[in-house]
Amino acid sequence: MVMLSFVLVLVEGCGDGACPEPCGAAASSSSTGSGGHPLPPDVTDGTAGSSGSGADGSSGTVGSSGDSSASTTARPGADRWCPDMDGDGFGAPEGCRLSPVPIAGYVTNADDCDDAHDQTFPGAAQLEPTLCARDADNDRWGDDTPPAGVDAGTDCDDDHGGTFPGAARNETTPEACARDDDDDGWADANPGPGIEAGADCFDTNADLRPDAMLLTTLLPSGGGPGSSRTLATIDTQSANVADVLTLLDPTGQNPNVSMGSATLAADGTILASDITGAQLLELEYQSSCAMGTGTLTVQGAPNGMPGVVDDIMCGLQRGPGGMLYGISLSDELHTLDPVTGQITSSVDVVVGGQPVDVFSCGMAYDCAEDVLLLLNGADGLLYEVQTDGTATVRVDLTGAVQTGFSPTALEYDPVAQQVFISTGGLLWTAPLDGTDTLDFVGFFGQPVPTLQFLPVCN
Ligand SMILES: [Ca+2]
Numbered sequence: 441m442v443m444l445s446f447v448l449v450l451v452e453g454c455g456d457g458a459c460p461e462p463c464g465a466a467a468s469s470s471s472t473g474s475g476g477h478p479l480p481p482d483v484t485d486g487t488a489g490s491s492g493s494g495a496d497g498s499s500g501t502v503g504s505s506g507d508s509s510a511s512t513t514a515r516p517g518a519d520r521w522c523p524d525m526d527g528d529g530f531g532a533p534e535g536c537r538l539s540p541v542p543i544a545g546y547v548t549n550a551d552d553c554d555d556a557h558d559q560t561f562p563g564a565a566q567l568e569p570t571l572c573a574r575d576a577d578n579d580r581w582g583d584d585t586p587p588a589g590v591d592a593g594t595d596c597d598d599d600h601g602g603t604f605p606g607a608a609r610n611e612t613t614p615e616a617c618a619r620d621d622d623d624d625g626w627a628d629a630n631p632g633p634g635i636e637a638g639a640d641c642f643d644t645n646a647d648l649r650p651d652a653m654l655l656t657t658l659l660p661s662g663g664g665p666g667s668s669r670t671l672a673t674i675d676t677q678s679a680n681v682a683d684v685l686t687l688l689d690p691t692g693q694n695p696n697v698s699m700g701s702a703t704l705a706a707d708g709t710i711l712a713s714d715i716t717g718a719q720l721l722e723l724e725y726q727s728s729c730a731m732g733t734g735t736l737t738v739q740g741a742p743n744g745m746p747g748v749v750d751d752i753m754c755g756l757q758r759g760p761g762g763m764l765y766g767i768s769l770s771d772e773l774h775t776l777d778p779v780t781g782q783i784t785s786s787v788d789v790v791v792g793g794q795p796v797d798v799f800s801c802g803m804a805y806d807c808a809e810d811v812l813l814l815l816n817g818a819d820g821l822l823y824e825v826q827t828d829g830t831a832t833v834r835v836d837l838t839g840a841v842q843t844g845f846s847p848t849a850l851e852y853d854p855v856a857q858q859v860f861i862s863t864g865g866l867l868w869t870a871p872l873d874g875t876d877t878l879d880f881v882g883f884f885g886q887p888v889p890t891l892q893f894l895p896v897c898n
């Protein structure tokens with residue numbers, strides 16, 4: 441005797457469009473097999489099934505006659521199979537069927553909250569296991585703004601695996617949803633909307649992080665041949681200055697330079713402006729830290745005329761887009777080529793349509809706001825300067841400055857959201873919260889011409 445094997449596939453309900461034809465017709469036609477062979481009684485729904493005996497010898501009821509929307513009651517041996525279109529092992533609650541054997545593309549649960557996305561299912565975000573969440577970036581946290589029907593998790597950027605709650609362990613709120621691309625525990629200072637900003641201005645370089653950098657200066661102030669040049673650290677609590685490295689030119693001689701400003705790039709390159717030679721210098725010391733020395737190397741030809749006041753670059757700063765900018769006493773913002781040291785374009789620094797008279801300046805980069813900062817001794821104002829030269833007043837120190845306030849250097853502090861200011865012999869801080877105050881830190885004991893956070897030998 442040849443046993444016919446039947447796959448029992450009964451459409452669950454008819455109100456969801458899954459029923460291929462009117463329920464009565466389906467029930468009727470299913471009573472007769474292909475070719476006119478009668479089907480076993482339990483293969484049909486409705487009344488036939490309610491009294492029949494199954495192919496496996498059991499009996500059961502599958503639906504009730506005349507009620508197309510009634511819930512199905514599988515006869516023993518038949519499971520409820522639900523479509524798993526995205527193949528993540530979780531089925532959609534719509535379109536489920538009853539079958540005693542597996543159906544390709546179907547699973548025995550209906551727990552998927554988005555069956556068109558295989559990274560969305562119950563437990564997809566491993567650290568939020570009770571949710572049916574989306575974890576598209578595999579960082580184990582669920583999207584906090586998912587599509588309708590999906591549980592919201594706490595991943596503030598689910599397209600970026602380096603952004604999640606607790607990404608930045610060294611920040612003051614380590615549980616915040618932040619971005620830490622270089623995995624140094626400090627969060628990107630400018631990560632974009634919806635993400636907690638941190639204090640890492642260099643989130644692509646783990647060597648450049650707030651706890652690995654010290655406030656430094658290049659000494660001595662002023663020029664003159666013969667005297668030794670040093671890199672010195674500055675204690676940000678006391679303003680104490682301590683030499684840490686001797687700086688030599690590539691031939692091993694004391695370079696005849698007078699430092700006006702210095703700046704650090706994301707790749708660790710350090711450039712400085714030399715007033716004596718109207719030129720750029722590269723400072724390199726990582727390869728010679730153990731010997732207690734560093735090297736100052738001229739970058740290309742001079743970019744101005746030595747001795748000409750307007751050509752003095754009082755500020756030099758890496759800024760938006762990693763570009764190199766300088767501000768000179770000609771009241772211009774320059775863009776410079778960091779390799780050749782040459783000025784490639786210049787725009788006037790303008791506030792409210794009027795030119796800013798720059799004299800005795802300091803320059804810094806607010807990496808959180810992605811804007812250059814200019815502290816101008818001529819008017820006691822700290823400006824934000826856009827790359828087109830447009831300036832707006834960020835901090836008004838005209839009421840706080842003493843007579844003869846003459847800044848020589850400015851540096852942005854991403855941890856405290858403040859700036860350090862050198863007025864030659866004195867160190868100050870000014871908050872960037874709009875309070876327009878100047879706080880005295882201490883005496884350097886000698887004139888300090890530059891301020892720059894740098895990674896110092898360890
Ligand atoms: Ca899914």
Ligand SMILES: [Ca+2]
Nearest residue numbers: 575579581595
């Ligand atoms: Ca995620």
Ligand SMILES: [Ca+2]
Nearest residue numbers: 597598600603
């Ligand atoms: Ca993420």
Ligand SMILES: [Ca+2]
Nearest residue numbers: 620624626640
């Ligand atoms: Ca980081």
